[in-house]
Amino acid sequence: MRILLKNARVIDPSYGKDSIVDLLIVDGVIEKLGSNISAPKDIETYDLTSNIVAPGFIDMHVHLREPGFEYKETIESGCLAAAAGGFTAVGCMPNTNPPIDDAGIVRSIIERSKNVIGGIVDVYPIAAVTKGREGKELAPMMELAEAGAVGFTDDGAPVEHAEMMRRALEYASMMNKPVIQHAEEVSLTRGGVMNEGFVSTTLGMPPMPPVAEDLIVARDIHLVEYTKAQYHVAHISTAGAVELVRAAKFRGLPVTCEVTPHHFVLTDEAVRSFDTNTKMNPPLRSNDDVDAMKEGLRDGTIDVIATDHAPHSFDDKEVEFAYAPFGIVGLETAVGLAMTELVETKILSIINLIEKFSVNPRKILHLPAIRIEKGEKANLTILDPSLDWTVDTRQFKSKSKNSPFDGRRLRGKAVGIINNGVAYFSK
Amino acid sequence: MPLASRHLLGLEGMSKNDIQLILDTATSFREVLERPIKKVPTLQGKTIVNLFFESSTRTRTSFELAERRLSADVVNFSAESSSVRKGETLKDTARNIEMMKIDMVVMRHAAAGAAHFLSNVIGANIINAGDGAHEHPTQALLDMYTIREKFGKLEGLNVCIIGDIAHSRVALSNIYGLKTMGVTVSVCGPKTLIPKEIERLGVDVFYRVEDAIKVVDVLNVLRIQLERQNRPYFPSLREYRQYFGITRERLDKAERPITILHPGPVNRDVELSADVADSEHSLILQQVLNGVAVRMAVLYLLGTGK
Numbered sequence A: 001m002r003i004l005l006k007n008a009r010v011i012d013p014s015y016g017k018d019s020i021v022d023l024l025i026v027d028g029v030i031e032k033l034g035s036n037i038s039a040p041k042d043i044e045t046y047d048l049t050s051n052i053v054a055p056g057f058i059d060m061h062v063h064l065r066e067p068g069f070e071y072k073e074t075i076e077s078g079c080l081a082a083a084a085g086g087f088t089a090v091g092c093m094p095n096t097n098p099p100i101d102d103a104g105i106v107r108s109i110i111e112r113s114k115n116v117i118g119g120i121v122d123v124y125p126i127a128a129v130t131k132g133r134e135g136k137e138l139a140p141m142m143e144l145a146e147a148g149a150v151g152f153t154d155d156g157a158p159v160e161h162a163e164m165m166r167r168a169l170e171y172a173s174m175m176n177k178p179v180i181q182h183a184e185e186v187s188l189t190r191g192g193v194m195n196e197g198f199v200s201t202t203l204g205m206p207p208m209p210p211v212a213e214d215l216i217v218a219r220d221i222h223l224v225e226y227t228k229a230q231y232h233v234a235h236i237s238t239a240g241a242v243e244l245v246r247a248a249k250f251r252g253l254p255v256t257c258e259v260t261p262h263h264f265v266l267t268d269e270a271v272r273s274f275d276t277n278t279k280m281n282p283p284l285r286s287n288d289d290v291d292a293m294k295e296g297l298r299d300g301t302i303d304v305i306a307t308d309h310a311p312h313s314f315d316d317k318e319v320e321f322a323y324a325p326f327g328i329v330g331l332e333t334a335v336g337l338a339m340t341e342l343v344e345t346k347i348l349s350i351i352n353l354i355e356k357f358s359v360n361p362r363k364i365l366h367l368p369a370i371r372i373e374k375g376e377k378a379n380l381t382i383l384d385p386s387l388d389w390t391v392d393t394r395q396f397k398s399k400s401k402n403s404p405f406d407g408r409r410l411r412g413k414a415v416g417i418i419n420n421g422v423a424y425f426s427k
Numbered sequence B: 001m002p003l004a005s006r007h008l009l010g011l012e013g014m015s016k017n018d019i020q021l022i023l024d025t026a027t028s029f030r031e032v033l034e035r036p037i038k039k040v041p042t043l044q045g046k047t048i049v050n051l052f053f054e055s056s057t058r059t060r061t062s063f064e065l066a067e068r069r070l071s072a073d074v075v076n077f078s079a080e081s082s083s084v085r086k087g088e089t090l091k092d093t094a095r096n097i098e099m100m101k102i103d104m105v106v107m108r109h110a111a112a113g114a115a116h117f118l119s120n121v122i123g124a125n126i127i128n129a130g131d132g133a134h135e136h137p138t139q140a141l142l143d144m145y146t147i148r149e150k151f152g153k154l155e156g157l158n159v160c161i162i163g164d165i166a167h168s169r170v171a172l173s174n175i176y177g178l179k180t181m182g183v184t185v186s187v188c189g190p191k192t193l194i195p196k197e198i199e200r201l202g203v204d205v206f207y208r209v210e211d212a213i214k215v216v217d218v219l220n221v222l223r224i225q226l227e228r229q230n231r232p233y234f235p236s237l238r239e240y241r242q243y244f245g246i247t248r249e250r251l252d253k254a255e256r257p258i259t260i261l262h263p264g265p266v267n268r269d270v271e272l273s274a275d276v277a278d279s280e281h282s283l284i285l286q287q288v289l290n291g292v293a294v295r296m297a298v299l300y301l302l303g304t305g306k
């Protein structure tokens, strides 16, 4: 593999690089980095004038559905969707069937991902905290970590019980892995289908109060304070939870969090359409919560943008709102939504955006840092910040098309990735 | 002028003119119901299916009677006992309805938004006969009709809906409809059964029946159920009756007579004491009669596009 990228704006926040240069990549390694690199013979050359080359993006919250729900998504279709969305890596969630609570499953997921476009997308399994994700016994966490799991979560559901959470934090900290919590006090959300507030009242929908998220985040932060273990809040969605994380960070606790694009773009007003693609867990919240997400992103309280990519088939979603499964796909819209709603609006700089899509999540999962320098492995995401495009779910590489953003006009897109000696361009 | 929509999914957003039209049309059907021959040929040749995913003998009977009095062909489909997953049932049923060339569907369903869902997947006119705790528009229309019949008007009246507001489709439809018609609306019940931010719909909230009774012309009393998925909404039916039950004694403290409505079936001596239910101020039986007329009006207006 020999690729020459011309006139690209290379941004690497890890050493403050931001300049327009050429990059010569040979066999997956950055061989040259500088101005006016002349093209050797028989080399693929891309003119990236006005495009950005950034360290490869990772989506640390993806439901790949395999094994068990291959009609919704497979490792292959999920990796293709990741590549199309500009991600060179994904963290995949354990709520498969069987769940990722066994070292063999961790190894087989990693193995299978290596066949997709030459293994361009690194798949990092995030294994279950408890056996069967049932909340009763700890999963074999050391064995799972040794097989390649980069973190632990029972996502799809919370780790409900305080003692289980305490022991999971302590145990995972021996391996220097984060415990990732789907923060939901389920006794408060039982039967609920949307955020509790004025909209749920006017629609007569069973509600999920935001305090259910706040309670678990607050409890867990107390446990972090007690255990000093690393903790990450998945898909944070309430103003209250953001405030709790802000305060925990202020006290120097090892607490981080991620937000999904839908939680900083949409409010529960969207549910008025009864479109089941507005049903997710945590649910779309109020305008004040959306403002809190943006402020949290801006001031650094929210470390990561992750999608909670949750594919569901057309038939799964083509039912009454109450009976539809929670979740939407996100891999192929995340970068465009973030660039449109955060960068264009000046809430984040492009450098901040790169930190939240690449630098920060890799730190949280203790993955090797990416450096765009001579001699380093090329793990890159290419962005076109001024590309105007329209989301068309029919073009998605994901097997599932369950997105509320179909038809939405966006500015800015990931147009290609390079990783593991393979390049993929989607423009 | 026909109604603005070809479906009746709810009263949220329905114009004053449309509500007026339905109530006025119901008045003429009410006269039909007093005749010796209570049948008109208006919907001859139309086929209506009553699709009830939840049992509700009263509402279904009322609709069926209204349909037959308009000479429509009626098919009853009750799916409560169906063992298939509920979502599949509705979608598959909808497809079958399309094939059977049915003109109108009257649906009762446990999920909020189900009627909207159905209106998006089939071409027939849809009448929502109750979707979860969302709306039950014909119930609210018949409540309004009954109030108008008694007072000769709606505007300027004061109506309180009392009981389990949070799980009531009757409450929401009444709030939407009554507000549009210029009625002052309040809700009353234990705080646990008043949904969040309901004040933003422009209603007052009372937690003490005594406070509500001071200001209202009409009390619309909702049926109360203790066993709501075994959740702790209030301590006991005994305590509910004690503090929220509508009794003769409570009503006697009001300065003016208060008219009583109830969507039925009444839990006698729980939310409503027997002597109040049977008193001259209770319009519960008129509601049943008016229900048929109002449903005839809705079926007529949607079925003929007039």
Ligand SMILES: [Zn+2]
Pocket (backbone or CB within 6 Å): A155, A156, A157, A182, A234, A235, A281, A282
């Ligand atoms: Zn989750």
